[in-house]
Amino acid sequence: MSQAEKLRVGVVGGGYIGTTVGGQFNTDPRSTVTALADVNQETRRTAGDALYVGDGSQYEDYREMYDSEPLDAVLVGTPHTLHYEMVTAALDRDLHVFCDKPLTTDLEEARELAERDEESEQVLMVGYQRHLNPAFQTARERWQGDAGESDADAAGGESNPDPDFLSAEITQNWISRFEDTWRTDPDLSGGGNLYDTGSHLVDAVLWTTGLVPEEVSAEMVFADDEGRVDERAILTVEFKSGAQGTISVHSDAPCVREHIHVWDEEGAVYLEGRQWEKRKLERVDEDSTTVIPYIDRSQQRSKAEAFIDCIETGETPPATARDALAVTALTEAAYESARSGERVSVDVE
Structure with a gap:
């Protein structure tokens, strides 16, 4: 070329x-x-x-x-x-x-x-980037099937299970690392860590499970007197399907750890990782057996590669504006809830 x-x-x-x-x-x-x-x-x-x-x-x-x-x-x-x-x-x-x-x-x-x-x-x-990560893509297939397939087709004629409850947490030394940078300036960042590293965690939960948030109750510890820069955030989310979940972001930990545990009637999927290394996937079956599925990482695309592919082929981007809208909707509702002390509806439409 x-x-x-x-x-x-x-x-x-x-x-x-x-x-x-x-x-x-x-x-x-x-x-x-x-x-x-x-x-x-x-x-x-x-x-x-x-x-x-x-x-x-x-x-x-x-x-x-x-x-x-x-x-x-x-x-x-x-x-x-x-x-x-x-x-x-x-x-x-x-x-x-x-x-x-x-x-x-x-x-x-x-x-x-x-x-x-x-x-x-x-x-x-x-x-x-979780949308390009093979571990998250594999987990997503459990609840949503392969792209282009119906739930029944993806499961051999049976519908995929629906998530019942989940917990997701990420820890980081975010406050000390980004003090006096734009990331802790809410006029530029929009908030605190929930809008920064935490945004990836919120997106990972919503995109991987396909769950649509309906209401959220949030508690936050703010690093500023104005209550705009969260250093700890704990979200309790009610989803439209009836599933429930907690999403936690802690910014004063000494290192990065990420844990996403999603349970359904057949068991659970665990997505785990430390620092910014590749995430690990484990499946917990209903008899408590732990299985580590094979993850093929050889074909993982970079962000630029996926973007160019979309331009050339017309495929839908891995992470769309509609995906991002859901993250912003839940995040904004969480901030409102933390400041008001009330449960807040999430408007993703």
């Missing part, structure tokens, strides 16, 4: 997501990063070096990059509250968009983007 035929990607935000996922686009032979925008001059310089973007294609204003560069797609890797305007501006210019999670921190903005995405010919993919 010639340089002229490659997907031309502009990166908005030269931080961790911009350089790591941007690097994936440079590694894939079908794409190349051709432009970069960041408000910080030093970040532009270091990210430009990392992504091989020259000074002439580096911009302080992302809008100028959109209008000046011959782009096909953009990668939005900026603080959470900036995503909506950057994604919207890109879609207005008929660009494909890969946006880091969360898609937005405002429910109405999330709903608007989900509806727009479903009417658009452009690809809008959200960076929830």
Whole structure:
């Protein structure tokens, strides 16, 4: 494939997501990063070096990059509250968009983007990486079957079991690690850890099980006097199916551990992991036997690879704007519940 035929990607935000996922686009032979925008001059310089973007294609204003560069797609890797305007501006210019999670921190903005995405010919993919993880994909098949199959077809003529209850927890040294950064500035992050690392956990629960949240009661410990930056969050969720679950985010632990346990009438699925290593999958049968299924990780795609595949083939992105809407809806309802002390309805429609 010639340089002229490659997907031309502009990166908005030269931080961790911009350089790591941007690097994936440079590694894939079908794409190349051709432009970069960041408000910080030093970040532009270091990210430009990392992504091989020259000074002439580096911009302080992302809008100028959109209008000046011959782009096909953009990668939005900026603080959470900036995503909506950057994604919207890109879609207005008929660009494909890969946006880091969360898609937005405002429910109405999330709903608007989900509806727009479903009417658009452009690809809008959200960076929830659990959707590309073979362990989570395998777990998802238990309750939803393979993509394109009905429940009955996937189970050999029998419906898949419905989850009855679940518990999900992630721990991290988030408060100490990100003190005095944008992640602990609610004007940029939208909240605290529930909107950061916790967003992946919430998404993993909803996407893997297919459960739709109906109500949530939340308790939070806030790190700021205004009650905006949560360092601990415990959500008790009622789902439309009647299932129940707890989702917990702890930000003052010394290390990262993730545990997701989902039970149904046939037993349970355990998804476990430490730090950012590959997650392990265990199945607990109803007689208490533990089985470790074979997980084929050889075909796992990177975020950039999956995004380009969607553009080329028309396949639905692994993580859609509709998926992201559900995460924002539950997260916003949880914050409302923690501040009010009341159980709050979750509006995912």
